[in-house]
Amino acid sequence: MLAKRIIPCLDVKDGRVVKGVSFVNLRDAGDPVENAKFYDEQGADELIFLDITASHEKRKIIIDVVEKTANDVFMPLTVGGGIKSLDDIRDLLRAGCDKVSVNTTAVKDPFFISRAAERFGSQCIVVAIDAKRVSGNMSDATGEEWFGNPSLKDVCLKLPQHPPIPPSPPFAKGGIRGGLVWAISTHGGRRMKLIDAVKWARKMEELGAGEIMLTSMDMDGTKDGYDIELTKAVSEAVSIPVIASGGAGTLEHLYEGLVYGKADAALAASIFHFREYTVREAKEYLRAKGVAVRL
Amino acid sequence: MIAIVDYGMGNLRSVEKGFLKVGVDARVVSDRISIEDARGVVLPGVGAFRDCIRNLTDADLTDAIIKSIREGKPFLGICLGLQVLFSESEEFGVCRGLDVFRGRVVRFPESGLKVPHMGWNTVKIGRRPPAFNGIPDQSYFYFVHSFYVAPEDMDIVAGTTEYGSEFTSMVWKDNVLATQFHPEKSQELGLKILKGFGEFVKKA
Numbered sequence: 001m002l003a004k005r006i007i008p009c010l011d012v013k014d015g016r017v018v019k020g021v022s023f024v025n026l027r028d029a030g031d032p033v034e035n036a037k038f039y040d041e042q043g044a045d046e047l048i049f050l051d052i053t054a055s056h057e058k059r060k061i062i063i064d065v066v067e068k069t070a071n072d073v074f075m076p077l078t079v080g081g082g083i084k085s086l087d088d089i090r091d092l093l094r095a096g097c098d099k100v101s102v103n104t105t106a107v108k109d110p111f112f113i114s115r116a117a118e119r120f121g122s123q124c125i126v127v128a129i130d131a132k133r134v135s136g137n138m139s140d141a142t143g144e145e146w147f148g149n150p151s152l153k154d155v156c157l158k159l160p161q162h163p164p165i166p167p168s169p170p171f172a173k174g175g176i177r178g179g180l181v182w183a184i185s186t187h188g189g190r191r192m193k194l195i196d197a198v199k200w201a202r203k204m205e206e207l208g209a210g211e212i213m214l215t216s217m218d219m220d221g222t223k224d225g226y227d228i229e230l231t232k233a234v235s236e237a238v239s240i241p242v243i244a245s246g247g248a249g250t251l252e253h254l255y256e257g258l259v260y261g262k263a264d265a266a267l268a269a270s271i272f273h274f275r276e277y278t279v280r281e282a283k284e285y286l287r288a289k290g291v292a293v294r295l
Numbered sequence: 296m297i298a299i300v301d302y303g304m305g306n307l308r309s310v311e312k313g314f315l316k317v318g319v320d321a322r323v324v325s326d327r328i329s330i331e332d333a334r335g336v337v338l339p340g341v342g343a344f345r346d347c348i349r350n351l352t353d354a355d356l357t358d359a360i361i362k363s364i365r366e367g368k369p370f371l372g373i374c375l376g377l378q379v380l381f382s383e384s385e386e387f388g389v390c391r392g393l394d395v396f397r398g399r400v401v402r403f404p405e406s407g408l409k410v411p412h413m414g415w416n417t418v419k420i421g422r423r424p425p426a427f428n429g430i431p432d433q434s435y436f437y438f439v440h441s442f443y444v445a446p447e448d449m450d451i452v453a454g455t456t457e458y459g460s461e462f463t464s465m466v467w468k469d470n471v472l473a474t475q476f477h478p479e480k481s482q483e484l485g486l487k488i489l490k491g492f493g494e495f496v497k498k499a
Contacts, residue, residue: 121342294435
């Protein structure tokens, strides 16, 4: 039986892990390879490097990081952040990375995903969707330009049609509350787009994405749990795997994302980095609750 | 030396590094002479069936691969490297394969299954290939694929995996071993298979 995946995520800046594994005897806590090995030994199912390097000139450093990691760690490796061209993808794959995750570039040019999937195969093209509940306060959001593109018209939100939804605990085991809508954001959450996140996920699948990495911008960093309704809405809308992300603070949250949210994989950062739990503990907990995991 | 065939598709570096890690001499090659000279051949690959066949043909490598298989040289196919051994694929219309084994490559049915089949799944070992010494039955390996092989001759099936229904995840006949999963991405147990293949090559 296919196991649900547990995926630690490491933020990498200028080739160094920031907010990496803490309180562990790593020889060098900022070394991506050391961090990757640590999770490899714990039985992580995959690893994601999120490249948050700001300067364009230093972008190439991530290639070196991937190469070094691939020398020692033999599990699937995904790199996200700053991917702008097919050459960027080629360089990463060649260095030993298995999948790339694309967000902003897909929003700027959705057909970039088709070209990438055609050239490298859908299996290595992950679309990262940063979704935020539409609260009515989207005055600074952009997206109107999409209305001119017939093939994308159906993914656009028209705000007046959606009454504001008050932010509330994202917990809804039974289903998804009516009228709930998520818009997508780009540039690491700094910009909003008037695009319906669920429809966008479906569009990305149609254009060739092999997986969706779904982050709730409302829950990210809160440690209050994933946005279950968002996760469920997207998981049910697409037939490609969905990785739940944003908000995991306890092992129960991982369970909720995988079972109630129907995600195929759960991504977490802080609960593993700060050694609140090991990946193995997380999996033991999930197995005891009847979730198929690899131990 | 083991030749890892490079035909412009997939993550070959991991395969090479995997062999290196377990002390097996394997190198990425992209010409027919190196394949002919090698003591064992590895055909990795992810992506589309048609592109794979086209790239192999364009690089003039198909004959060398088939010849080395026919000569009894140890062969390891990984993922797409398993699929192209079969007669034909239904991916993007019908496309002819290398026809080493009779059978078709078919897509997972659209019945609520997530496709690609991506992640860690167990392999039920029916017959144990030489490279599988020390691999427990029902071990987890890493998969990522949307198509699977349906052999005509079920005697070549060495392992199966459950996803919706049971599909062939490993074939083995004489000198040819091929897996749908990725040993080079399957941590310790995967590396054990690469090591096992290296030993098999040494003995051949």
